[in-house]
Amino acid sequence: xxxxxxxNRVAIVGVGESEIGKVPHMTGLGLNAQAAKRALxxxxxxxxxxxxxxxxxxxxxxxxxxxxxxxxxLGLKPTFNASMVVGGASPAVMLKHAAExxxxxxxxxxxxxxxxxxxxxQTRDQAVAALAxxxxxxxxxxxxxxxxxxxxxxxxRHMHEYGTTREQLAQMAVTTRDHxxxxxxxxxxxxxxxxxxxxxxxxxxxxxxxxxxxxxDAGGAYIVTTAERxxxxxxxxxxxxxxxxxHTHEHLMCADSxxxxxxxxxxxxxxxxxxxxxxxxxxxxxxxxxSVVPMIEMEELGLCERGGAGxxxxxxxxxxxxxxxxxxxxxxxxxxxxxxxxxxxxxxEAVRQLRGQEGERQVANHDVALVHNEGGILSSHCTMxxxxxxx
Amino acid sequence: xTGQRPEPFVNADxxxxxxxxxxxxxxxxxxxxxxxxxxxxxxxCPKCWSANRTWTDAVGTGTVHxxxxxxRAPLPVFxxxxxxxxxxxxxxxxxxxxxxxxxxxxxxxxxxxxxEVCFEDRGEAKVPQFRLARAGGGS
Numbered sequence: 001x002x003x004x005x006x007x008n009r010v011a012i013v014g015v016g017e018s019e020i021g022k023v024p025h026m027t028g029l030g031l032n033a034q035a036a037k038r039a040l041x042x043x044x045x046x047x048x049x050x051x052x053x054x055x056x057x058x059x060x061x062x063x064x065x066x067x068x069x070x071x072x073x074l075g076l077k078p079t080f081n082a083s084m085v086v087g088g089a090s091p092a093v094m095l096k097h098a099a100e101x102x103x104x105x106x107x108x109x110x111x112x113x114x115x116x117x118x119x120x121x122q123t124r125d126q127a128v129a130a131l132a133x134x135x136x137x138x139x140x141x142x143x144x145x146x147x148x149x150x151x152x153x154x155x156x157r158h159m160h161e162y163g164t165t166r167e168q169l170a171q172m173a174v175t176t177r178d179h180x181x182x183x184x185x186x187x188x189x190x191x192x193x194x195x196x197x198x199x200x201x202x203x204x205x206x207x208x209x210x211x212x213x214x215x216x217d218a219g220g221a222y223i224v225t226t227a228e229r230x231x232x233x234x235x236x237x238x239x240x241x242x243x244x245x246x247h248t249h250e251h252l253m254c255a256d257s258x259x260x261x262x263x264x265x266x267x268x269x270x271x272x273x274x275x276x277x278x279x280x281x282x283x284x285x286x287x288x289x290x291s292v293v294p295m296i297e298m299e300e301l302g303l304c305e306r307g308g309a310g311x312x313x314x315x316x317x318x319x320x321x322x323x324x325x326x327x328x329x330x331x332x333x334x335x336x337x338x339x340x341x342x343x344x345x346x347x348x349e350a351v352r353q354l355r356g357q358e359g360e361r362q363v364a365n366h367d368v369a370l371v372h373n374e375g376g377i378l379s380s381h382c383t384m385x386x387x388x389x390x391x
Numbered sequence: 392x393t394g395q396r397p398e399p400f401v402n403a404d405x406x407x408x409x410x411x412x413x414x415x416x417x418x419x420x421x422x423x424x425x426x427x428x429x430x431x432x433x434x435x436c437p438k439c440w441s442a443n444r445t446w447t448d449a450v451g452t453g454t455v456h457x458x459x460x461x462x463r464a465p466l467p468v469f470x471x472x473x474x475x476x477x478x479x480x481x482x483x484x485x486x487x488x489x490x491x492x493x494x495x496x497x498x499x500x501x502x503x504x505x506x507e508v509c510f511e512d513r514g515e516a517k518v519p520q521f522r523l524a525r526a527g528g529g530s
Contacts, residue, residue, distance in 0.1 A: 128465055138399065144466065145477045156502065
């Protein structure tokens with residue numbers, strides 16, 4: 001199916017991120033509000049211009065109707081409001097739903113936001129226990145299976161089938177950290193080495209703690225409107241060229257494969273809508289809850305050959321000055337991870353890179369970017385292609 | 392030591408599965424129409440949506456598809472077991488099960504190892520576990 005109905009119909013016109021790291025003086029809702037205010041301030045729009053809201057979910061502030069709660073907190077009375085619950089894929093799926101709502105006339109200016117106070121709003125044990133609930137309650141949790149253990153099994157299978165090395169996985173984390181070092185709002189900014197990653201504390205072999213995403217307090221937001229209205233706002237618009245999603249399972253025991261996932265089909269649909277291919281992407285912001293994940297996504301999305309991600313990372317191709325910069329803000333491994341907001345920062349980073357705002361971490365070519373979010377255990381996927389020109 | 396570990400949750404979908412493990416049998420759900428075999432019990436066949444569900448005994452052997460050695464337990468009750476093995480096993484009949492590998496040599500497991508089912512008491516019930524076939528009776 002060739003679906004071009006959303007191509008260049010909407011634009012992201014404002015992005016904002018909250019204070020990030022340990023932010024004990026703010027609630028999860030407050031972090032969302034701060035990010036939303038910063039996103040709105042870029043556009044010149046007023047709060048009353050917002051007529052749609054999309055958010056996700058919160059583990060630290062688990063309101064029953066989070067979308068409505070967010071509207072209430074922000075004083076919004078929208079004609080379109082929903083909460084996405086597809087795990088880490090939620091921020092990207094929000095853009096697809098926002099675009100569909102705008103194109104069908106349900107709303108004209110939609111605020112998409114997510115985030116929570118996951119570092120200070122709960123104890124470390126509560127965080128780990130809450131995350132264990134992602135495992136199947138009846139057939140996975142009784143075995144003491146943690147989220148890192150799920151991704152560790154995926155990692156080990158990738159090493160087994162393709163010869164991916166422990167050092168290549170570590171290099172993914174090291175390159176990502178190098179990018180965060182250049183981000184003024186990143187959670188972790190101390191450079192690390194391959195040796196440090198390989199020798200860091202084991203969490204679930206073969207994954208060590210420096211292969212794992214952070215637990216941050218953070219909120220992120222972006223504002224979407226029509227391509228026409230975007231031209232009248234004070235910010236530089238970033239256009240949606242293509243977007244696609246694909247959902248294959250939720251629990252790892254029900255996944256067909258540990259090396260092939262739904263990113264391939266989500267990406268194919270996004271490329272088709274955009275009329276572009278992997279070779280057209282200038283840079284990529286990929287979901288990276290664990291070091292192996294962006295590598296699998298690079299392979300699934302055609303940014304390298306199957307099994308070739310390890311060599312690509314090792315060669316330095318994914319550095320900011322490389323052939324295809326990846327996770328230029330530092331990803332969830334080093335910039336921030338706070339529940340559903342993790343992948344949202346990849347969207348924010350893509351917008352800022354496309355605008356050419358990034359100073360010392362600005363990529364050289366910034367016409368077209370790919371962003372991929374995944375949720376669950378590589379279960380739900382959404383790929384978007386963004387660009388600074390209508391095309 | 393096993394008292395506080397999660398016990399099987401019996402519901403309308405899974406009562407046959409957990410009744411069988413109580414008798415140290417591992418059972419699979421089979422579609423009476425298309426023959427699809429499945430580990431996770433459900434009301435309809437995920438392939439053809441037939442509601443004609445039957446049960447068949449698994450032989451209880453399989454091979455290790457992948458595994459992880461857990462050093463940071465997700466719940467305090469598993470902490471004293473660290474490091475322990477979480478694994479995905481391809482059963483001889485085809486379906487995949489998540490489990491622990493327990494017993495002699497468990498921490499030396501590699502992908503492709505042959506394993507066989509054993510059962511661990513959890514309160515009044517039992518959960519299926521696996522041990523390395525080459526290790527003999529280790530649990």
